[in-house]
Amino acid sequence: MKLLVVKDYEEMSCATAKIFKDIITEKPDAVLGLATGSTPIGLYNKLIEMNRNKEINFSNVKTINLDEYVGLGEENSQSYRYFMNDKLFNHINIDKANTFVPNGLAENLEKEAKSYDKKIEELGGIDIQILGIGNNGHIAFNEPDDFLISETHVTNLSQSTIEANSRFFKSINDVPTRAITMGIGSIMKAKKILLLVKGEDKVRAVKELLNGDITTKNPATILKLHEDVTIIIDETMEYKGNFY
Ligand code: GLP
Secondary structure (H helix, E strand, C coil): CEEEEECCHHHHHHHHHHHHHHHHHHCCCCEEEECCCCCCHHHHHHHHHHHHCCCCCCCCCEEEECEEECCCCCCCCCCHHHHHHHHCHHHCCCCHHHEECCCCCCCCHHHHHHHHHHHHHHCCCCCEEEECCCCCCCECCECCCCCCCCCCEEEECCHHHHHHHHHHCCCHHHCCCEEEECCHHHHHCCCCEEEECCCHHHHHHHHHHHHCCCECCEHHHHHHHCCCEEEEEEHHHHHHHCCC
C-alpha cells in the first residue's frame, strides 16, 4: 500500500486525473472503475477539462461504477446513474453505451448483481478503480459487518451511512435503505486501486487502515491485501491522523 500526501483537495484531484490520463494514453480502451460521493467530483471536473483540451480522448473508454441505490432510476436526481451523467458523462466524448452503473430498478435485483460481475469480466477487468471511503470504513456500499461479501450483491445500508448520505437528500426518510454494490472481491480484482480520502470524519477509518489490522468491521482494511493500492490524503488529514 502506498500513501501519497498532497497539499489539498485540488492537488488530489489533479494527481488522480494525471494518473487517469496516463492510463488512457497507454490504453485508449481502458476500463475505469468509477465512484460517486462528493470526493471524486474534483477529479471529474479535471477530466472534463482535459477532454475539452483534447488531452484525454474517452471515445473508446469504458466505465463501470461501484454501486447504485435500490429503487432509484436514471431520472431520479439522487440516483448514482444520474450523478455520473450529470457530473461526468454528459460533458465528455464517451459513448454512454460504454458506461455501466447497476440498475437500481431491476425487477430481479439478484440477477442484476450477478450479471454485473459477468459484465466486469466481459470488459476484461477493471484497469483502475477509484474509491472513496465512508466514515465507518465502508467502500462502495460494503458496510462493516461480521463478514464481507465477495461478489456484487444487494445490501442493507448501515444507520451511520444513511445518516451520512442524508446530507444529499431532503430528509433522512428519503434515503434508500438498500443498494446494489460491487463486492469486496469484485473491487479487489481491479488491477490498480486509488483510494481518495476527503473529509476529517474519515480520520479514524484511515488510521485503522494505515496502522491497524485487517477487520471486516472496517471494510477498507481489506485493501492491505491488494498489490497496487495508493491512498491519497491531504496534509490536514496527515496532521490530524498522526499516522506514523
Ligand atoms: C457513498 C458511496 C461510497 C463513497 C461514500 C463517501 O456511501 N457509496 O462509494 O465512498 O459515499 O462519500 P463522500 O465522498 O461524499 O464522503
